[in-house]
Amino acid sequence: MSITKYRTLKDVPKEEFLVAGTPLCAGCGALLVIRLFHKALGGNVVWVNAAGCVTLMATFPYTPLRSSWFYTAMPSAPAGAQGIRDALDILIKKGKLDPAENLKVVVITGDGAASDIGLQSASGAIHRGLDFFYLCVDNEAYGNTGFQASSLSPIGSGTATTKPTHLYPAGNVLPKKDLFEIWRSHRPPYVATISPSHVVDMLRKVEKALSFKGPKLFLALCPCPTGWGIEPSESVQLARLAVETGIWPLKEAVYGEVTHTHIPSKRRPVEDYLKVQRRFAHLFKPIKNEAVIAEIQKQVDEYWSKVER
Amino acid sequence: MSEKSDKNGEGDHMVLKMLTGSQAVAWAARLARAEYIPAYPITPQTEIIEILSEWVRKGEMEAIFVQMESEHSLLTAAGTAAATGARVFTATSSQGLLYGFEMLYSIAGWRAPLVLVNVARALAAPITLEPDHNDVLAARDSGFLQFHAESVQEALDFVLLAYRVAEDNRVLLPAIVNIDGFHLSFTRERVDLPEQSTVDEFLPEYKPVNPIRASEPVAKGIPVLIPPLYSFFKYQMHMASRNALNVFREAAKDFEKMFFRSYATVEEYMLDDADTVIVMSNSFAAVGKQAVNAMREEGRKVGLLRIRLFRPFPTDDIVKSLRGKKCVVVVDQNISIGKGGITCPEIAEALYHLEDRPKVILPVIAGLGGKSISLEEFRHAVRVAERLASLKAGPDGPLLLFREDEAMLVDSLLKIASGG
Ligand SMILES: Cc1ncc(C[n+]2csc(CCOP(=O)(O)OP(=O)(O)O)c2C)c(N)n1
Numbered sequence: 233m234s235i236t237k238y239r240t241l242k243d244v245p246k247e248e249f250l251v252a253g254t255p256l257c258a259g260c261g262a263l264l265v266i267r268l269f270h271k272a273l274g275g276n277v278v279w280v281n282a283a284g285c286v287t288l289m290a291t292f293p294y295t296p297l298r299s300s301w302f303y304t305a306m307p308s309a310p311a312g313a314q315g316i317r318d319a320l321d322i323l324i325k326k327g328k329l330d331p332a333e334n335l336k337v338v339v340i341t342g343d344g345a346a347s348d349i350g351l352q353s354a355s356g357a358i359h360r361g362l363d364f365f366y367l368c369v370d371n372e373a374y375g376n377t378g379f380q381a382s383s384l385s386p387i388g389s390g391t392a393t394t395k396p397t398h399l400y401p402a403g404n405v406l407p408k409k410d411l412f413e414i415w416r417s418h419r420p421p422y423v424a425t426i427s428p429s430h431v432v433d434m435l436r437k438v439e440k441a442l443s444f445k446g447p448k449l450f451l452a453l454c455p456c457p458t459g460w461g462i463e464p465s466e467s468v469q470l471a472r473l474a475v476e477t478g479i480w481p482l483k484e485a486v487y488g489e490v491t492h493t494h495i496p497s498k499r500r501p502v503e504d505y506l507k508v509q510r511r512f513a514h515l516f517k518p519i520k521n522e523a524v525i526a527e528i529q530k531q532v533d534e535y536w537s538k539v540e541r
Numbered sequence: 542m543s544e545k546s547d548k549n550g551e552g553d554h555m556v557l558k559m560l561t562g563s564q565a566v567a568w569a570a571r572l573a574r575a576e577y578i579p580a581y582p583i584t585p586q587t588e589i590i591e592i593l594s595e596w597v598r599k600g601e602m603e604a605i606f607v608q609m610e611s612e613h614s615l616l617t618a619a620g621t622a623a624a625t626g627a628r629v630f631t632a633t634s635s636q637g638l639l640y641g642f643e644m645l646y647s648i649a650g651w652r653a654p655l656v657l658v659n660v661a662r663a664l665a666a667p668i669t670l671e672p673d674h675n676d677v678l679a680a681r682d683s684g685f686l687q688f689h690a691e692s693v694q695e696a697l698d699f700v701l702l703a704y705r706v707a708e709d710n711r712v713l714l715p716a717i718v719n720i721d722g723f724h725l726s727f728t729r730e731r732v733d734l735p736e737q738s739t740v741d742e743f744l745p746e747y748k749p750v751n752p753i754r755a756s757e758p759v760a761k762g763i764p765v766l767i768p769p770l771y772s773f774f775k776y777q778m779h780m781a782s783r784n785a786l787n788v789f790r791e792a793a794k795d796f797e798k799m800f801f802r803s804y805a806t807v808e809e810y811m812l813d814d815a816d817t818v819i820v821m822s823n824s825f826a827a828v829g830k831q832a833v834n835a836m837r838e839e840g841r842k843v844g845l846l847r848i849r850l851f852r853p854f855p856t857d858d859i860v861k862s863l864r865g866k867k868c869v870v871v872v873d874q875n876i877s878i879g880k881g882g883i884t885c886p887e888i889a890e891a892l893y894h895l896e897d898r899p900k901v902i903l904p905v906i907a908g909l910g911g912k913s914i915s916l917e918e919f920r921h922a923v924r925v926a927e928r929l930a931s932l933k934a935g936p937d938g939p940l941l942l943f944r945e946d947e948a949m950l951v952d953s954l955l956k957i958a959s960g961g
Pocket residue numbers: 283284285286305306307341342343344345346369371373374375376377382
């Protein structure tokens with residue numbers, strides 16, 4: 233492990249870049265992640281956003297950010313980052329812009345934008361080696377439009393378009409895409425998963441990423457009280473459960489080489505995570521859907537059996 | 542293959558070259574010192590981006606050329622780069638323009654001035670490569686300024702003028718320069734290639750308004766969830782576009798002083814004593830002018846009005862040119878399915894309240910998918926209009942021009958397709 237300035241929660245920087253006063257829901261995991269992530273990034277940032285819940289952070293004439301923000305469109309925030317990065321580069325190169333005015337360019341999108349409509353744009357930017365950060369705040373559905381299924385919605389989850397019915401007792405029958413692996417297959421300098429429950433892990437990863445030029449990609453599990461059916465006060469706890477059950481592995485890949493940054497010593501059963509969320513309630517009531525729960529557990533076990541080997 | 546011109550004794554200011562439309566707009570981007578060129582290939586635009594990428598790779602242009610993964614991304618990058626302060630050039634066509642359609646409105650709303658050359662090509666389906674103007678006119682309401690070129694020289698000059706108008710603080714809107722695929726993009730014509738120093742004088746450095754900088758954080762493109770705010774910003778764009786009319790006229794004056802070519806928003810061809818006026822735009826207007834010449838020889842008082850600036854719509858100039866005429870024949874090289882041509886209603890609206898408005902405004906559809914327009918078709922359209930005028934009648938729908946030889950050709954192809 234390289235030298236880090238983050239050892240305990242006491243090391244979380246005090247400086248705030250995201251201040252209070254946004255219309256996002258109480259307990260929004262995405263908001264918490266952005267706030268912490270920004271602390272590790274530091275100042276001189278421009279966020280490039282695609283349509284999603286966090287788009288509503290800045291609505292005219294207010295912005296809760298001390299940094300810059302550019303809402304582009306749902307499918308193409310990474311392309312927006314390309315334009316900003318390239319423009320800053322050429323203006324600095326030509327001597328038209330003071331290098332002190334340079335900015336870190338950070339794409340911020342939801343999981344739907346990242347894995348579905350904006351996947352092409354992300355792939356293009358990563359392929360070109362664009363020097364940027366990508367923070368995907370993954371609430372596992374299209375939150376802003378009312379929590380419809382995205383390709384990052386997990387199997388067994390109920391969403392507005394995968395409601396459990398007698399024909400589809402499991403709710404969502406499609407598996408969650410492995411966006412970490414999709415990103416990693418481009419061999420960018422840095423890819424990581426993060427969680428708002430593991431703050432030091434998150435800050436260290438951002439710290440590490442700052443040393444690389446090129447794409448630096450973060451996939452953050454962001455509990456969503458509104459869509460998941462949990463209390464606002466439970467967001468961090470749910471994120472922690474996702475890590476402790478092994479559902480959300482914390483890892484990083486440097487130029488494609490994967491390291492797990494936190495291996496739960498004893499994984500809790502996935503049931504502990506599922507049963508406390510309304511979106512999985514149909515797996516427990518009126519009758520327990522043992523098959524689906526067992527399938528989810530099996531997938532997690534298989535994943536870790538490869539890691540632990 | 543170039544020679545110094547001694548026209549007007551101003552030999553230093555220009556070089557004569559034989560250039561295609563594609564080469565000409567690439568030269569214009571270079572002379573404008575475009576510094577950011579996001580691109581994505583589509584026939585018939587490819588020659589433009591191939592030339593520019595080569596110049597950048599050879600270090601002949603100090604610019605970043607980046608090949609994007611789609612036109613949607615291309616336009617996004619173009620817009621954010623312009624908002625950050627780079628002078629941006631790009632080009633696309635047809636399906637590409639439509640693929641990026643969402644971003645046309647966004648870029649205009651960001652008030653990000655940049656120049657996009659659209660190489661006109663008719664839209665699928667059925668798919669084809671030949672031009673008409675349904676692609677560029679689909680962008681009509683987006684907020685982009687629109688310059689429509691007839692010749693290779695105009696294509697080059699309009700790119701320079703477009704930057705000058707788009708970047709003006711009274712305007713701050715992106716611009717499309719339309720050149721017809723094949724007919725202009727791949728046709729060589731003799732072109733006055735301006736000198737770099739004169740272009741630099743005509744086109745000062747782009748000074749972005751509220752760009753993204755570390756020292757002054759900004760929030761761009763953000764939602765306005767209060768309806769009056771939305772209306773306010775849209776009205777602002779509209780007024781900025783209307784400002785572009787006079788900004789264009791000013792720029793055209795300077796342009797004439799420096800380059801000895803004068804451009805009004807419209808071109809009048811044999812209009813003074815004309816009773817019937819054909820209204821057209823883009824490269825097929827050259828064929829229209831030939832038809833006017835032929836009909837003049839036959840003793841018909843026909844003229845042609847060509848629209849150069851389509852957005853903002855030069856209502857006043859069109860009124861000046863068309864008031865008091867007997868018949869107006871609007872040749873739309875596009876079709877709004879279920880209605881007719883896109884330009885004709887705009888012309889009609891401009892003329893409606895005049896006492897001396899033309900008796901007949903005949904909507905004509907021609908040249909779709911690059912279909913040629915023959916002298917006979919022009920003659921027919923003029924005859925129909927004049928006949929309606931003498932009957933004091935109006936048209937009962939757009940006149941769809943199609944020749945007998947073409948009908949026979951289509952018939953024979955339909956037979957083959959049905960296996961007969
Ligand atoms: C081209 C386009 N299609 C659809 C939408 C509608 N839309 C806006 S936000 C959104 C949901 C975004 O979901 P996600 O990316 O997961 O972000 P979240 O809201 O969950 O944070 C959708 C579908 C849009 N804005 N643009």
